[in-house]
Amino acid sequence: MAYIMSIKDILQLNLDIPSFQRPYKWQNRNVIELLEDIYIAIQESKKYDAYKYRIGTIILFDNVKKDTKDVIDGQQRLFSLAMISYYLNTKFTCSLLDMNCSNKITRFNLHQNYKCIKNWFNFKNDFLKEDFRYALEKVLEVVVITVDKLSSAFQLFDSQNTRGKALDPHDLLKAYHLREMKNDPYEMYHAVGKWESFQPNDISNLFDVFLFPILNWARREKTQKFSTKQIDYYKGISDISSYTYAKRARKANPYFQITEPFISGNDFFEMVAHYLVLLEDIEREIDKNEAFDKIKKIINSDNSVGFNYTVDLFKCVLLCYYDKFHNFDEQAVKKLFIWAFMLRVDMENLGFDSINKYASGDFNYDKYTNNIPMFSLIVNSRFHTDVSNLLINVTRENNHARANKWDKLYKELKSMNGMEK
Secondary structure (H helix, E strand, C coil), rough: EEEEEEHHHHHCCHHHHHCHHHHHHCHHHCCCCCCCHHHHHHHHCCCCCCCCCCEEEEEEECCCCCCEEEEEECCCHHHHHHHHHHHHCCCCCCCHHHHCCCCHHHHHHHHHHHHHHHHHHHHHHHHHHHHHHHHHHHEEEEEEEEEECCCHHHHHHHHHHHHHHCCCCCHHHHHHHHHHCCCCCCHHHHHHHHCCEEEHHHHHHHHHHHHHHHHHHCCCCCCCCCHHHHHHCCEEEEHHHHHCHHHHCCCCCCCCCCCCCCCHHHHHHHHHHHHHHHHHHHHHHHHHHHHHHHHHHCCCCCCCHHHHHHHHHHHHHHHHHHHHHHCCCCCHHHHHHHHHHHHEEEEEEECCCHHHHHHCCCCCCCCCCCCCHHHHHHHHCCCHHHHHHHCCCCCCCCCCCCHHHHHHHHHHHHHCCCCCC
């Protein structure tokens, strides 16, 4: 059975957390996101009559023997909402908060998050508390699915969380930014049309291989797989934000920089389109510019895993450079290529971990010929000549690649650098 309930009503049920459930693991960041979402919903509810804000689905098992509603899915949100309710009214009672909790992780996180809630409200005015009380009763709601067989509950939970195809990070970002545009239906329509014109794999590749790694490497941090946990990096800045950096971002339109924030909503779709075009520019330049024939030939000369990682590294650093200076200076491009491919020469076995260390500037390793944090250097350069005039080392101690297979590549890189004719 599925039905809609207000937050106030669901928290008044005789809820219980089965012993097999994982601990309450939400941290301060998660609770603040929930509070901010509720705050936005409150602002919207003042604009529109009968406005409702749905914050997810809760799956309950009707435990007749215990006369409880066992929470199968939604524990993290329910605990957090119960603590918010208690903060707003210390006379509030809820079976979840009355539980004798023995799990140390749950107890610790409940304690820390309650302090977080108090701290968040301390910086708001007193009127907001009344707004939140009203929202919990009249604005916020959840879809509640109740089943009378535990096996059915697990099957439903599994289908929602594992068996069904999980949304990709960029799909979640699409939904988030469309929600930011809800007051501009025509802009939403055009944004969706633009988005649907892209190939899903191209969008996924843009974030996985280029934007997210460059963002991290420019900060001299190692990157990781781009997942739903990292989408906050691309939620942008609210259009109504009064922060100075938000005002600066608004003035920067329509120009983007990979390492700089953008305004949420339509700018996200414009940004994706912009960087897909920049990647096309790079591919076209390497393919058509005769000055880069040797680069094209080398790129197409091998298809091993480590070599492909090196190709991606070169394209990433070239995108970082092109994003900053918007030119394809021949000397700069060749030096970026040599910097990237000397790593292939330096390593006998090359995996992504080595790429990650090299690109982020982790040089606690004596096998690198070049110890240059190139992404950070580009982002902090003032002129493109800061890159084109770099001294890139192409001389190894024994004058051979670490593995014989790459000796030919080594000689070609030295030739490109003017050391062998």
